Amino acid sequence: MHIAVFSQYHTNPDCPATSRHYSLLTQIAQQHRVTLITTRTWEPQRLTERFPWLPEGVEMRAAAVPYQNNMGPARRVLSFGQYAAYALREGLRINKPDVIWGISTPLTAAWAAAQVARLRRVPWVFEVQDLWPSFPIAMGAVPSELARRELYKLEGRLYQQARAIMTLSPDMTSYVQQVGTGATSRWAFDPSKVHTVLNGTDLDLAATATDAAVAALRQEQGLEGRQVILYAGTFGRANDIPTLVAAAERLALVCPNVVWLFMGHGYHEPLLRAAAGRCSAIRLVPAQPRHAVFTWFRLADVSVVSFLGLPVLDANSPAKFYDSLAVGTPVIVTNEGWTKSLVEQHKCGWFTPAGNAEKLTERLAEILRNPAQLRTAGAAGQQVAATHFDRQRIGQTIQRILEQAC
Structure with a gap:
């Protein structure tokens, strides 16, 4: 099976980051072909050289898109948009996958995964790492009411379109299920397709x-x-x-x-x-x-x-x-x-x-x-x-x- 993974941030255990997907891809690549579409944001931040940058068996397509935690909202939006454009283009160039794994944050990474899945007529799975857009909105990073409405619409559509949804906590699962089953929901979907898969540790x-x-x-x-x-x-x-x-x-x-x-x-x-x-x-x-x-x-x-x-x-x-x-x-x-x-x-x-x-x-x-x-x-x-x-x-x-x- 060929799995295309859309993740804006790839890290390995030499980085000052959780490296969750490094561990997961190491396992999955032992049985399946994996193509990772990502950026080189973290590669210059490696502090040691004890681990290979990519797990064995993983092919990488990486864009030179900068990102830092201290960026302001406008600069972050530019970074998110640059990766989404790159991921969409590369997702249409790679050999046709059997399934696509779209990982947010940000939500634009999942959007790119969904577009490639639609155009190439393959199923996709949405991994929700943080609740977007609720989190940036709560932090005051989306001041425009119109932008907030559009982001909530995008969130609902992505939940509805995904073949399966994975969240990192039971509270995230409850939130996502409510989007699809609430009395006023415009984005109805079967709540059983939402799965809790904890962040976990190594x-x-x-x-x-x-x-x-x-x-x-x-x-x-x-x-x-x-x-x-x-x-x-x-x-x-x-x-x-x-x-x-x-x-x-x-x-x-x-x-x-x-x-x-x-x-x-x-x-x-x-x-x-x-x-x-x-x-x-x-x-x-x-x-x-x-x-x-x-x-x-x-x-x-x-x-x-x-x-x-x-x-x-x-x-x-x-x-x-x-x-x-x-x-x-x-x-x-x-x-x-x-x-x-x-x-x-x-x-x-x-x-x-x-x-x-x-x-x-x-x-x-x-x-x-x-x-x-x-x-x-x-x-x-x-x-x-x-x-x-x-x-x-x-x-x-x-x-x-x-x-x-x-």
């Missing part, structure tokens, strides 16, 4: 975070005898970084033995650099390659997965959530959605409300004074990860969905 890479690796990293970073809180990921507008900075400065007054590590890059990096300059409990760590982040997570006593208090963000499926639990480090989440339900059900983390630095400080101070509670929660999270978050199993599910669509 348990083989998590296993490299050994006791020896953690001890060496702790010594290298001068963290012997210190308790560590880790935020790892994008310093984006949606990640509520100002609240974390406020909580870190508050906590330094009551728990002087604690160090906050902020690992990554993005929009709020200047804010974090200023905070680290005035507060010794805050450290800014450069973004790390995917294969190295697990040792940092295991080094930490607890990690924080934070977002703004917007309902659309409750459905998120962040890689750092899975990666932390995979190495036995419990998490604090700040959203009311499925991640809150999961950590409370399995007792592998805690919830504090988004935007509330005081509550976050109180919660952290409480749990850091109870190492036994941290160990128990961490062990519970590791069990959940082994049972539900393994990308090898998730890849098998995705391959089955693609085969059934074909």
Whole structure:
């Protein structure tokens, strides 16, 4: 079977990114022919050279389309449009696929996949990584009412046209199903074609975070005898970084033995650099390659997965959530959605409300004074990860969905 994959952002484990599709394509290419239509955005950002850029058996068509997290709305729209035009052209040039896998974000990548599927008369599967356009609209990135209406129409049409839909969380699944089954819906479709396939994590890479690796990293970073809180990921507008900075400065007054590590890059990096300059409990760590982040997570006593208090963000499926639990480090989440339900059900983390630095400080101070509670929660999270978050199993599910669509 020939699978054409439309994804604007390809990464591998040498990049400071989740590399979800690298893991999935590695599995699928063992049995099927795969053509990836993408961009070279991440290739110059490789931090190491331990992994081949492409999984064996994957053919790549890549455009030179730049993209950065700190781009403004207009520049992002240009980037999205450039990739969509390139993907449409290349999708019509490649050998005819048996099925097309269109991955958003952005929504324009899925649009290109849908157009090629229509023109070449093949089925396509829509993977929803974030809820577009609801997310950019909630963030104020689409000020025009006309543009908002048109984007919602495009979203509904794409859901309706896709042979199957894959989402990264149960809350995303509920949202997508409601679009097709709501009383006033113009885009009716069978809700059974929507499947939840979690973001997941790479348990083989998590296993490299050994006791020896953690001890060496702790010594290298001068963290012997210190308790560590880790935020790892994008310093984006949606990640509520100002609240974390406020909580870190508050906590330094009551728990002087604690160090906050902020690992990554993005929009709020200047804010974090200023905070680290005035507060010794805050450290800014450069973004790390995917294969190295697990040792940092295991080094930490607890990690924080934070977002703004917007309902659309409750459905998120962040890689750092899975990666932390995979190495036995419990998490604090700040959203009311499925991640809150999961950590409370399995007792592998805690919830504090988004935007509330005081509550976050109180919660952290409480749990850091109870190492036994941290160990128990961490062990519970590791069990959940082994049972539900393994990308090898998730890849098998995705391959089955693609085969059934074909």
